[in-house]
Amino acid sequence: QEAGGRLDIVVQPEPPGLMLGMVQNGPTQLVAGDIYEGLLRYNTDLEPMPGLAESWEISDDGLTYTFKLHEGVKWHDGEDFTADDVVFSAGTFLPETHARLRASLAYVESVTALDDLTVEFKLKEPFGPFISVFEAATMPMIPQHIYEGTDYATNEMNATPIGTGPFKFEEWVKGSYIHLVKNEDYYVDGLPYLDEVYYRVIPDAASRAVAFETGEVDVLPGGSVENWDIPRLTEMEGVCSTSEGWEFFAPHAWMWLNNREGPTSDVRFRQAIMYAMDREFMKDVVWNGFGTVATGPVSSKTNFYSDDVTMYDHDPEKAKALLEEMGYDGEPVTILPLPYGETWQRWAEAVRQNLSEVGIEVEIDSADVAGWNEKTSQWDYDIAFTYLYQYGDPALGVSRNYTADRIKKGSPWNNVEGYDNPELDEKWFKAATLVDTDERQALYDEIQKEIVDDVPVAWMLELDFPTIYRCNVHDLVTTGIGVNDGPRNAWIEK
Amino acid sequence: MSTTLSIEHLTIGLPEGADRPFAVEDVSMAIEKGEILCVVGESGSGKSMTANALMGLLPPGVTVKAGRAMFEARDVLRLPETEKMALRGAEIAMIFQEPMTALNPLMRIGDQIAEVFAAHDRFTQAERREKALDLIREVQLPDPEKIIRAYPFQLSGGQRQRAMIAMALALEPKLLIADEPTTALDVTTQAQILKLILDLREKRGMAVMFITHDFGVVAEIADQVIVMREGRVVERGSAEAVLKAPQHDYTKRLLDAIPTGTLPERRVLSETPALEIKGLRKIYRTGGGFFREAREVRAVDDVSLTVARGEVLGLVGESGSGKSTLGRTAVRLVTPDGGQVLVGGTDLAALSDEELRKQRHKVQMIFQDPYASLNPRQRIIGAITDGPITRGVPRKEAEARARELLEIVGLGADAATRFPHEFSGGQRQRIGIARALAMDPELIIADEAVSALDVSIQAQVLDLLRELRQKMELSILFITHDLRVAAQLCDRIAVMQKGKLVEIGTVHDIFLDPQQEYTRKLLAAVPGADWDSQRAATA
């Protein structure tokens, strides 16, 4: 390991803010993952590792979680990090600002500081995946001394975030770059190795590729260049790439099929769609071979995956037969692609082509990010692309898309398709509250088998976002969240 | 005397598609030192081309085909461009017809004069300024210190023409070419400029080639005369000889066409007024806006007059005296600020827009510019029948009448389906007259209706008007700046100055016994007045 050096990482799009407790989108997680920390970190097998918590214990009934905090941790402004900060974060701040965590915190009865370095979480009922919620973005630690008693949203310190992480916020030139510098007082000896990290904002995908080629940037996090460019870039001298570092998120792409109305409300139609699509082709051509065809709601990279389900291979004849059987009258449907770049557009076009081959007339709807959010959250679509993170556990990242209690107009991150299956709902809830892993696995096997036949959504791909970097950068991707907390351990070989 | 310039067998070719192959053909002429040679002829006869050829300023596509022009033993037509440049301004200078546009609008007068010196590398900066001042004084521009710093837009037309002359004289050229330098000016200013040129010739002894189409001007200043027609010289000789005893038919016709100073016989006028104007006022306010101050021009200031049925009333006065405004107010193209206009007893000013449109036909107008007054994209028949059809005359009837009128004004009925650009200026003016007549008006306002026309055509149109007055019992308000024309046609004449009516009376009264100083000045300024009265006497 060698100390020193500077790393330039592309961030795309420019994050709206860096206060991780309040802003949760991808780019924010990427940058703020170096500034803020959670109690735990997770390796690529999604097993917990020490973070701000040195060690932890879970009671046998699965109701009490006790964390022993690292000694001598300081906030970037020099204040001590203590158990009170944890209590403030998990008990006061995040329940108010962090929508995704809120669902998990609902299981929490109390958070208490047993002493300066010990925190205890008590749950109301067992919650299987609870040990997975302590990642930096999911439950970031928020400095109590800065936020307590203030209006969180307008607190001026949001612009200059204070965390405990290996890098400190230095400067943000809007539209250009975010500059982080080494936290000299970091509590792990010798870390970080890097002196500084620049997150570079380059809005055009082609320009980003150029920036990497010309040596302007060293790291292209997953998804920052279009798939077609990846082989060209990775074939360059001294360039490495890895698909690791996304396990925690395991981005899973599917198309929401509107279960409420139109042809898509007929299960046969939905099955026909699955058979009509040549997803292998899409993977190979649209995604340039990156990714894995999804078999069901749970990603094969996540725990509790099961492949004992109906497989929908490309079979146009079967699709036509199903359409015939339901008496499809040729009513056209619209597809709403994700407004996240050319790949997604091409994908929608490929789907349209496949569907038209079995006699389904498709029009591509178009919308920018705002329009997409509006249309999906208002259920104003027939078929809509999306991809969601799994967060390491079906109870955290999967069930939210299929249980009836998550049918809520106004948010694009829940059961948007309107799938309502009370029997399955029971099983989802049960699975979440079991502590025993085997029991959970059995239940999830059942769920997957059943739901795949219903096709509430058309599962497409387990996305693969390779990280491209120069080979002289080492130890960049070591955890399940990859580059998000990569600079902590990364070092540059001179 | 020595010959300054001698042109020998000059032929100038026009580009393909022009109305004739040569602008001028086999033209020869000579100008002696200190002599004024007038080149006369109708529009398009090649006068300007001859002059431009001498200066090397022929438009693109127009080339000298043959002949030479000897100036100080050099053929100026064939000099290399650099030598031509050295010649221009220094040895041969030129002034143009349009004083309004001939000066660079963005440059001070003084600089424009000094530029002549700079172009020929004479004098130092300071001297140039001095010289410019001298020149400005010499052409009698007022307040030279101020003028030298003025921009062209701050000068009147006459002043600009003087500035042009100053530039032309700057390097004491041996030859001055003046291409219709006074055509755009009103009579009084014209008289001043002519006098200036005569004076300067006297003082400097330079030769002058003076282009004009006005025989009055010729009579005033010419020593020698060349008459051109369709690119050829048809007559040449001393001014005396040509004016008194023209040899060529064309010259005779030109001279005959010039209105003589002979006054028409008095006619008995009807008692019923066709047009009554009472205390008419029109003030133009220009500018004005958020922060600007408005500027006022009293274009018509408390004018009262009447035109009787069948009468022709001439309205004369300097440029800007308000003649047009008065005429346009009478037809309600301009809304007056005060006073009354009664046409056949109806007060046009009191009518609503709608009623006004119905009464419009009673007064019609013949416009000055025969080119601008016809819609280039409308057939003649349309232009004439638009009005009657709007009034409710059935289309068939209107068209029949239109053809009839075209015959009356001397154009074949087949003219109806053609477009304006297929007619000459004089023909267009006739169409304008036919259009006015088609409305069965009681009164016609003719605003400089013949000013833009060549003399011979002018005569035809005047004849036509006279005939119509006779036949149709028309009243005409005849606006002109040409007193000679007014004298020919009118029963009475009204004289305007700065918006006010200064004098009104019968033709005989005004011409023979003018009451006002201003009227006398106007009469005196008519070029060739002496010659005119001689002609009148001999006629």
Added chain:
Amino acid sequence: MTIFTTILSRLVKAVMTLLAIAVLNFCLLHAAPGDPAVVLAGEAGAADEQMIEQLRERFGLDQPLYVQLAKYVGGIVQLDLGYSFRQGAPVIDLIAERLPATLILTLTAFGISLVCGIALGVAAAARVGKPSDSALTTLALLFYATPLYWAALMAVLVFSVWLGWLPGFGYETVGANYTGFERVLDILAHLILPALTLGLFFMAVYMRMTRASMLEVSTADFVKTAKAKGLSGPVIRRRHILRNAILPVVTLAGLQAGQLVGGAVLTETVFAWPGIGRLMFESLAARDYNTILGVFLVSAAMVILFNIVTDIVYRIVDPRIGARA
């Protein structure tokens, strides 16, 4: 009427125009589908009703539209452009941060296009009818006909990737911390490609105008007068034709400033130039109303400024106007 009062009256009009723009844009943007609260919640990666409600309340989106409008216009009158929902900062700060980059880009491009355009226009007009005139004109037309973004992509490819002469994007060398003259050079190097691509497009426009204007003026009578004085061709072109021909070009150039600022959106995107064009485009996708409105107002103000400046130039060059009233 003095230059002073002219500017004053222009400013009064400008303020009224800007207010009208504010109102119209406000209505326009709010007519768009897409709720900023939903977008914001969406960006959070997870959203529930509670969060969306919170956001709506925080940004006053729960109030009737007219109240929002009144508040907004009220703010503008006090030079307050409001608060960016998305970036959690006052819009005026966001814009102030980005404006210099846009100004540098557009002004340089404007300068390049005007100077080159006029120079080429004069050159072409002097050779009218000759093959070199056609060559110049066609060349300029080619610049005009080439889509801006395409030219930009090609330029990056050639000069930055293949030849490695110039930086292909960005505003300065990040992290180099140059100061003084070095910094100026650094920015200049980054500026060349974007300013050229943007400038060359408009150069064609100005060149065409200049050429036409020169030809028009060269038929004027005073040009003949100048020739008759014995002035040489180049002197006439410079002193007489050009000065008169340039006036309409300058005015039109001022009117075109709006297009220039608009064109900057594309250029800024391809070249990662951190200007307000990109800010606008990115804010649009997030329905960050206040920011979009702010950018519109600022760029409209810029255009008005351009216009006033060209107007003043016109007045200085043309003596007729100032004195006419």
Added chain:
Amino acid sequence: MWKRFRSNLGAMVGVVLLLAVILIAIFAPLLFSHDPWQMVQRPFLAPFSTDGLPLGTDTLGRDVAAQLAYGARVSLLVGLVSTLVALLIGVPLGALAGFYGGYVDEGAMRFTEFFQTIPNFALAIVLVAIFEPTLASITLAIAIVSWPPVARLVRAEVMSVRKREFVDAATLAGLSKPHILVRQVLPNTVSPIIVMASLMVATAILLESSLSFLGLGDPNTMSWGYMIGAARTVIRSAWWLSFFPGIAIVITVLALNLIGEGLNDALNPHLSRKGKA
């Protein structure tokens, strides 16, 4: 006039090029048996390498030549229709302003200025984003940002024609003002409008392609801008995907401009003497 136009080499080249583009657009379905969205072969086939696919295939294996031909339809359609709409807005507004003057003029010009003050490409982006990118909304947005110069031109022309004496003559003939405006004045302003319109079509094509490039194109229609926008991410590995549509745009816009210049020379003959043309 036609004679003068014909003798202008540049203009004739423009006409030939434009005709070629138009013919290709019209006969696209005859030239290609498949529609431009159909995946017909392996992706990324280089041009001139495969029979039947002269210009190669795109990222999804679709025929680039077919896309180009169908794209011509959209580009031309958007260009023509948006210009037409812009004329429909600009001509009446400019005509009324120029003809009636006074408050009408003041109001109309304020309105026009207002639209000119907003950077027009930015406005187009916002409009398209708001109304969602469809062929209709894109066309409309382009029209909305391109009418102000028309209004200004027409106003200036009308103001100068209005001062000509034949307008006074028409007034004296008792014709109503609207009649005079429509029948006498406007016909005399057509030549500069035609010239401007030909250039506007070119600009509209560029605008459409720029919008497409930013991802604001109609996803259901194949256009040149779409092609470039889609291909820019592979500009390094498959240059032809952006090169051919780029050239197509350049050629079409160039052709229209050449025609515009030619018309300009033919319709405003400064060479001929005043009044005699």
